[in-house]
Amino acid sequence: MKKFIYSLFIAFALWSCGGSSNGDANQSAGSEKPAAEVKADDGKGVGEITNVKLNDPLNQDMVKRGLAIYDMKCSACHKLTAQRVVGPGFAGVTDRRKPEWIMNMITNVEVMLEEDPAAQALFEECLTRMPNQNVSIGDARDILEFFYDNDQGK
Numbered sequence: 218m219k220k221f222i223y224s225l226f227i228a229f230a231l232w233s234c235g236g237s238s239n240g241d242a243n244q245s246a247g248s249e250k251p252a253a254e255v256k257a258d259d260g261k262g263v264g265e266i267t268n269v270k271l272n273d274p275l276n277q278d279m280v281k282r283g284l285a286i287y288d289m290k291c292s293a294c295h296k297l298t299a300q301r302v303v304g305p306g307f308a309g310v311t312d313r314r315k316p317e318w319i320m321n322m323i324t325n326v327e328v329m330l331e332e333d334p335a336a337q338a339l340f341e342e343c344l345t346r347m348p349n350q351n352v353s354i355g356d357a358r359d360i361l362e363f364f365y366d367n368d369q370g371k
């Protein structure tokens with residue numbers, strides 16, 4: 218009995234904080250990845266988005282669409298100020314991150330949390346995995362436009 222309780226304790230210790238089990242499983246299954254993925258970190262994150270063209274001035278239609286998506290899919294966990302709720306507040310996110318990184322985080326969050334050092338550091342602070350919100354690349358671009366607008370208006 219004592220032994221059983223002890224192993225329960227170990228199991229719990231391994232499970233809690235960060236050791237999200239399917240993440241680890243995916244990592245060990247990834248050994249046959251192409252070597253190209255082990256490139257130096259360019260701050261753009263991991264995913265399809267490698268080059269974003271920014272609008273100057275901002276496109277207000279995109280800003281509006283981005284705001285609507287934010288209200289619907291993101292506001293439960295993210296504020297527009299610097300205050301953290303479940304995830305970090307969005308104020309200043311366009312200064313902290315490259316636009317490509319932001320869009321990859323939105324559209325490819327599982328891989329980002331496994332492979333991108335900045336995303337992993339955030340996860341260590343927040344202790345919750347951002348769920349995949351099924352955001353299309355077009356919608357993520359609108360959200361990005363909205364983030365720039367939010368940071369300009371401060």
Ligand code: HEC
Nearest residue numbers: 290291294303304305322323339340343345346347350360
């Ligand atoms: C259930 C809560 C939750 C929802 C809903 C959510 N996120 Fe997140 N988000 C997080 C957490 C937690 C993090 C920190 C990374 C981690 O721990 O996974 C994060 C991190 C981020 C970051 C990085 C922020 C930074 O400071 O670098 C961006 C960008 C982001 N989320 C965008 C979005 C967008 C856009 C949506 C809506 C489409 C969204 N998130 C919906 C929880 C959430």
